[in-house]
Amino acid sequence: MIYTQCNLSLISGIFCPPDAIKGDIGACGWVILILSALFTAITFPLTIWFCVKIINEYERAVVFRLGRITSGKPKGPGIIFILPCTDTFLKVDLRVISFAIPPQEILTKDSVTTTVDGVVYYKIYNAIKSVANVNNVHVATAQLSQTTLRNILGTQTLSSILSNREEIAHNIQSILDNATHDWGVNVERVEMRDVRLPVQMQRAMAAEAEAVREARAKIVSAEGEMNASRALKEASMVMCESPAALQLRYLQTLATIATENNSTIIFPIPIDMLQGLQKK
Incomplete structure (x- = not known):
């Protein structure tokens, strides 16, 4: 007892x-x-x-x-x-949990269809809230992440999605963190993993990029030819002042050819000798 x-x-x-x-x-x-x-x-x-x-x-x-x-x-x-x-x-x-957001087909602000997926990292900081305030905290967080990703990217253009991925991911993380605070969840990080475009859009963007590169190449080539013509004009003016400079240029060109390829070299007849024969 x-x-x-x-x-x-x-x-x-x-x-x-x-x-x-x-x-x-x-x-x-x-x-x-x-x-x-x-x-x-x-x-x-x-x-x-x-x-x-x-x-x-x-x-x-x-x-x-x-x-x-x-x-x-x-x-x-x-x-x-x-x-x-x-x-x-x-x-x-209470450990950090990560899950992949399934690929979401999104219509951007400039009417381009794209598919985006991502990764969310979160952890539970209040066990009682996660049990008492929501039925399944993990499913709820995953579904909220999908809808938030679609809503945020739907207000962005394709160029901004491709160039400002870190800023967009930070905005999504802030929205998720505020929404899941009452569930005892702290969203620590959101990453946009992949942005996939339709095949036709990829071809159009590739053609546009190729056209831009060709235009730049033509501009660079034209600028090079213009600079070369100016240099040749200045060189011709120098050679006109000194006829012996033209002969030296001949010899320099022949020496350059001889170092690259073995060949028979024929020396040109100086113009002064031809002028003397013509006088006779």
Whole structure:
């Protein structure tokens, strides 16, 4: 009898602290709670395996007693004690969770159809809110991420999506973080992984880029020819002032050809000799 009373006082002190239950559970609830504590005390060596639970370091347990959350904060990590007949608990993982947003077909502001997917990283910072305020916090966060991605990218043009991906991802992360705050979720990072365009749009953009490159190449070639013609004009003026410079240029050209390819070199007849023969 003394052993039973000691066990009963111990168990009532562990499982029924003054601030353990918020709200009134009613007379029937107290009767069920007392009977459960008595049953646990009488069968203490056996029920200890049902009362003791181990919570990992990265987990928290939200304990429900007769349908009510037992305290204002979750329990764990370590060993927790529950009543086998009246208490139930849910484990909540506090680690960072990542999921891929399925490819979303989006019509941009400039009427271009594109497919965008991404990755969201989030974690639960309040286990009680994640259990009590939403049915399935992971499914709700995933669905909200899909709709937010579609809504944000629908107001952007294709060029802004391709050039401002980091800024758009930061805006999506801010919207998701504000929306999931009441769920006990903190969205830490959002990344746009891939932006896929239709094949026809890819061909049109490739043709446009090729045309721009060709136009730039023609402009560069024209500028080079203009600069070369100016240089040749200045060189011709110098050679006109000194006829021997033309002969030196001949010799320099022949030396250049000889270093590249082995060939027979024919020296041109100087123009001065031809002028002398013509006079005779």
